[in-house]
Amino acid sequence: MMPELHPAKPSLLIESDFWRDPYPFYDQMRSVHPLYKGTLFKHPGWYVTGYEEAAAILKDARFQSRIPLPETSRKYEQLKHVQHDMLLFKNREDHRRLRSLVGKEFTPKMAESFRPFIKDAAEELLDQLESRQTADIVSEFAFPLASLIIANILGVPKEERHQFREWTASLIKTIDFTRSRQALAKGNAAVIKLTAYFKDLIQKRKTDPREDLISRFASLEQLTEEEFLAACILLVIAGHETTVNLISNGLFCLMNHPAQLAVLKDNPPLIESAVEECLRYESPTQLTARMASEDCEINGNMIKKGSKYTSF
Ligand code: HEM
Incomplete structure (x- = not known):
């Protein structure tokens, strides 16, 4: 089971302290778990702060699907194309x-x-x-x-x-x-x-x-x-x-x-x-993102196809 990040912690993301110095927040996340599942910046997914975990995921063919931005919206057609x-x-x-x-x-x-x-x-x-x-x-x-x-x-x-x-x-x-x-x-x-x-x-x-x-x-x-x-x-x-x-x-x-x-x-x-x-x-x-192209297990966690990974 993934431990919960302290509810107060994500609020750091919108504080000017984070922009000035993001590293304490990364430390906090890493101290909870190197693979943290949650919603940050309104993006639900897995957040990876452990070196070993990030290196493994970035080399794993199952996570090579990159995430085009933005996702589904009719508004930004040219950008999407x-x-x-x-x-x-x-x-x-x-x-x-x-x-x-x-x-x-x-x-x-x-x-x-x-x-x-x-x-x-x-x-x-x-x-x-x-x-x-x-x-x-x-x-x-x-x-x-x-x-x-x-x-x-x-x-x-x-x-x-x-x-x-x-x-x-x-x-x-x-x-x-x-x-x-x-x-x-x-x-x-x-x-x-x-x-x-x-x-x-x-x-x-x-x-x-x-x-x-x-x-x-x-x-x-x-x-x-x-x-x-x-x-x-x-x-x-x-x-x-x-x-x-x-x-x-x-x-x-x-x-x-x-x-x-x-x-x-x-x-x-x-x-x-x-x-x-x-x-x-x-x-x-400071970060890069991937999407799981199939269901798979990482460090005992079941990752569903389509789940997003962001590593800091
Ligand atoms: C300090 C300088 C740079 C850093 C730290 C950097 C970092 C990165 C990273 C991390 C990626 C991979 C992103 C991902 O897969 O999620 C990337 C991809 C890429 N970068 Fe850079 N980059 C630098 C300079 C440049 C410059 C100067 C150019 C071109 C003039 C460039 C062109 C590209 C291209 C075309 C890709 C896509 C490569 C691919 O998907 O095969 N980068 N870069």
Whole structure:
């Protein structure tokens, strides 16, 4: 039997303390049970806070069904359609097919070729902040940097990039666990605009290919038009949220741990392990979700087909 979480505890989720520091809540949940069944943020399902349990579930083929967001609503049709064709929400064979197709063009080597551009873009943004006493790292460095990079990789012309800021900000909120209906409506509107924008750009790149990802994707005959559009939109979302969070959380961690910052300044090659540690210690993605594709037993608990799992 699953122990009950203390009734007062879930209320922490709507308190500002949780947003400032979610870890005490995770600890509380873990101390009750590493597999907690309940309703958090209005989502009923299983919440996994144990490392062993989360690792086992994420590797278990029975839990590979991802959960497209939003669920059933007529209101957000365009958002639902585009999610349906996204790699992130595909399963098993469909996922393998799309992943290997997209992976043919979006390779580590291709990403590496953008290193000089990324370095110049970061230096230019930092130069603008150099003489300032204070700066907002999220809006003045991390977000513009991520935005410039992903737009450049895809092949969005420089003069058109400013439009992405608002669209991506709206889309990012639609994959947040605590998204509101208003956020979904705004995300749906952003998808309509992004779809029209990318349809036009794809046509241009088909007739006049460049050295960018959209031109490369255009050469993949097996990629349907819907999958092509969904891949562009997914890359816009995925390339922003995570990178912005990593840069800003990482800096925040280092500033709160001055001794570690000093060690890094004395030994810059340590940056690689510092990035890995920031990913672990203050993760840019705080949770991920799965759905059980069949009835199964985990740690003595019977999980029904269709039950949702969220691991923090
Ligand atoms: C710090 C940076 C990043 C982190 C922490 C991160 C994290 C993640 C995680 C946890 C997933 C799996 C989600 C799930 O299965 O539930 C994922 C998937 C994905 N990410 Fe990232 N990501 C990062 C950067 C990026 C960037 C820069 C891009 C693209 C430009 C990207 C593109 C993708 C794509 C396409 C998927 C779907 C892969 C698939 O389903 O096979 N990510 N990412």
